[in-house]
Amino acid sequence: MPSPATASLVTSQLALLRQLEWRVRHAVENVLSGEYRSAFRGRGMEFDQVVKYTFGDDIRDIDWNVTARLGEPYRKKFIEEREVSLLLLFEDSVSLQFGSGAQSKREALLELAGLVMMLGAVNRDRVGFLHASEEGYTLKEPVRGRGQILHAAAQLLGQPVPSIENRESKIQNSFVPWRLLAKAAPRHSILIWLGDFPPRVEPEGWSVLSRRYQTMGFRVDDPWERALPFDRILTTYDPVAGRLVNLNGASSAQREAHAAWVQSREAAYRAIFPNVLSRLTVRTDENRLDALVRFFHARMHAGRRR
Numbered sequence: 001m002p003s004p005a006t007a008s009l010v011t012s013q014l015a016l017l018r019q020l021e022w023r024v025r026h027a028v029e030n031v032l033s034g035e036y037r038s039a040f041r042g043r044g045m046e047f048d049q050v051v052k053y054t055f056g057d058d059i060r061d062i063d064w065n066v067t068a069r070l071g072e073p074y075r076k077k078f079i080e081e082r083e084v085s086l087l088l089l090f091e092d093s094v095s096l097q098f099g100s101g102a103q104s105k106r107e108a109l110l111e112l113a114g115l116v117m118m119l120g121a122v123n124r125d126r127v128g129f130l131h132a133s134e135e136g137y138t139l140k141e142p143v144r145g146r147g148q149i150l151h152a153a154a155q156l157l158g159q160p161v162p163s164i165e166n167r168e169s170k171i172q173n174s175f176v177p178w179r180l181l182a183k184a185a186p187r188h189s190i191l192i193w194l195g196d197f198p199p200r201v202e203p204e205g206w207s208v209l210s211r212r213y214q215t216m217g218f219r220v221d222d223p224w225e226r227a228l229p230f231d232r233i234l235t236t237y238d239p240v241a242g243r244l245v246n247l248n249g250a251s252s253a254q255r256e257a258h259a260a261w262v263q264s265r266e267a268a269y270r271a272i273f274p275n276v277l278s279r280l281t282v283r284t285d286e287n288r289l290d291a292l293v294r295f296f297h298a299r300m301h302a303g304r305r306r
Contacts, residue, residue, distance in 0.1 A: 084190060
């Protein structure tokens, strides 16, 4: 049996998730309508066969090789999936524990993950997650149904905070089981990678995952990461270095180094998710649900323009 402390933690997480669910349901019914499903589903996923092109068919589906060989237009026919499977990868690096305001980046990113999982529950999708940190990983394969998704989300939100003491020196990304991800959900599922996305090279095997899944990246930024405050002596705890850091008014050299870091971080993020509509960045002081609504609006309108 779970301990009283564990049971109390699960109860509090479920209460929080029910609040998120209420907000999500309101957004789906009054703001998003069918845009969430349209934004995630896109075109039919599973290839079926090649058929003759007829007036009114989507020209994007034309198979130009077959058309050239037979001398008349043919198109690819797809089987529309009847449900969406969401798989969340939560990369729980210690850098997420930084926060200059009321919330750390980790707290804000977990809330964003909870909102996404509640969106899946409201829309009757399958939802699962892979939580990975330097201390190990937890995999929950996609499940269907409000109750099961609520408990899966509570399990993700209840993952212990990675220790910032006595950490082993590991290569970035080494604690994420990328090979396991390739078998964690059906083909053409939605893979949402939530993390800090520091400057780094693309993970080995990412190209394979990008072909297997529809991939998206969600990131939360602290305001100090966007721009260092002026005319202040800043003292903050750096969870990566494991020590207090003093920025004496943020000198010009420090600001130049910070600007270079921001630029390299953005370049690495764009390299992993080249399509601007496949990545979402939210501030810790920004409403996460509003950001998600704007994200889905943008994806839906882009799909209509194609």
